[in-house]
Amino acid sequence: MGFRCGIVGLPNVGKSTLFNALTETQAAQAANYPFCTIEPNVGQVGVPDPRLDKLAEIAGSAKVIPTQLSFVDIAGLVRGASKGEGLGNQFLGNIREVDAIIHVLRCFENDDIQHVDNKVDPIADAETVETELLLADLESLEKRVPAAQKRATGGDKEAKIAASVLGQTLELLRDGKPARLTEPRDEEEARVFRQAQLLTAKPVLYVCNVEEEAAAEGNAFSKRVFEKAASENATAVTVSAAIEAELVGMEPDERLMFLEEMGLHEAGLARIIRAGYDLLELLTFFTVGPKEARAWTVHKGAKAPEAAGEIHSDMQRGFIRAETIAYDDFVSLGGESGAKEAGKLRQEGKDYVVRDGDVMHFKFNV
Numbered sequence: 001m002g003f004r005c006g007i008v009g010l011p012n013v014g015k016s017t018l019f020n021a022l023t024e025t026q027a028a029q030a031a032n033y034p035f036c037t038i039e040p041n042v043g044q045v046g047v048p049d050p051r052l053d054k055l056a057e058i059a060g061s062a063k064v065i066p067t068q069l070s071f072v073d074i075a076g077l078v079r080g081a082s083k084g085e086g087l088g089n090q091f092l093g094n095i096r097e098v099d100a101i102i103h104v105l106r107c108f109e110n111d112d113i114q115h116v117d118n119k120v121d122p123i124a125d126a127e128t129v130e131t132e133l134l135l136a137d138l139e140s141l142e143k144r145v146p147a148a149q150k151r152a153t154g155g156d157k158e159a160k161i162a163a164s165v166l167g168q169t170l171e172l173l174r175d176g177k178p179a180r181l182t183e184p185r186d187e188e189e190a191r192v193f194r195q196a197q198l199l200t201a202k203p204v205l206y207v208c209n210v211e212e213e214a215a216a217e218g219n220a221f222s223k224r225v226f227e228k229a230a231s232e233n234a235t236a237v238t239v240s241a242a243i244e245a246e247l248v249g250m251e252p253d254e255r256l257m258f259l260e261e262m263g264l265h266e267a268g269l270a271r272i273i274r275a276g277y278d279l280l281e282l283l284t285f286f287t288v289g290p291k292e293a294r295a296w297t298v299h300k301g302a303k304a305p306e307a308a309g310e311i312h313s314d315m316q317r318g319f320i321r322a323e324t325i326a327y328d329d330f331v332s333l334g335g336e337s338g339a340k341e342a343g344k345l346r347q348e349g350k351d352y353v354v355r356d357g358d359v360m361h362f363k364f365n366v
Helices: 014-025 051-057 088-096 120-153 157-172 189-196 219-233 241-247 250-261 268-280 304-311 313-317 328-330 335-341
Strands: 004-008 041-047 063-065 068-073 100-106 204-210 233-239 282-288 290-298 319-324 346-348 359-364
Touching: 004 268, 014 041, 014 068, 014 088, 014 189, 014 204, 014 241, 014 250, 041 051, 051 063, 051 290, 051 328, 088 120, 100 120, 100 219, 100 268, 120 157, 120 219, 120 346, 157 346, 204 219, 204 268, 219 319, 233 241, 233 268, 241 250, 241 268, 268 304, 290 304, 304 359, 313 319, 313 359, 319 328, 328 335
Parallel strands: 004 068, 004 100, 063 290, 100 204, 204 233, 282 359
Antiparallel strands: 041 068, 282 290, 319 346, 319 359
16 A cells, blocks of 8 residues: 655755655656646655565565555645645645645755745745645635535534534634644544545645755754644654765665765655654555565554455455464564464454554455
């Protein structure tokens, strides 16, 4: 499954440079002027996970296939997007199609790179984008909530639920707060809230694009962004798009040496993915054999049949049981045979909740 993240930000904050580096492509034209990215570029990235390589080594797998993550580079936004200014309608439509928003903020000084407001202020930049998303949601709910309230008085159960939960959201939006702070009272309200597909309901990861010297510790700009994220149920990471661009094309040993010289333990991609996984409450399970070792992604709380369905719908439909070994047991006992002999291979049924790192083999009958 993986997940689909839209990379957004004002023009010239470094989002296309970051996209190119993350996907190790030049699919997005990085240029020093607004709207150089007109159509959203999509890059598929293998999620790095050292556990997968270890499992493949133990099992002697011929192929190693990581789970995939999609990055979507979305055209830069300007004020008035919610009213169709610039590329507004396209921008908002592209955001509606992603699972989470990676909001790139400029946290560096550079006189050679033009800023649309001629000043570096990541908080103001964030608020510019957020305001346009909030205004679009506000316009939507100011039409939908009164209509739901009217139908609710006639006894419409679904309308009553919508009037309750979306009414709460509308008040948040009117106070200038994002829809993701809404607290549905039960699963029915949560379902209606999800179906509303509000832009400010999407989880947000702020990426502070800093100068190379600040990549390890951040700077005064990024500190303010982290404080903002903590106050609004969002997440933040610090990266240097310039460093990420330099890493492209390096050999693994060369890359590791370069990162160490910069005071970094890993590339920005790994930090963004890990933060994204936490943001979307995802976990990874594995299938391992002589032909291939493969990683798969499901949401936390997913049960065994749902995990089987990530591999093939027939597996979910005809699910019988899942043979499951914890990652640590698989490694410490030298693979499936050792785990089985030690009694660590478990037979799990349809109510089993998948755990991160599970090595699974599904039995099914269609």
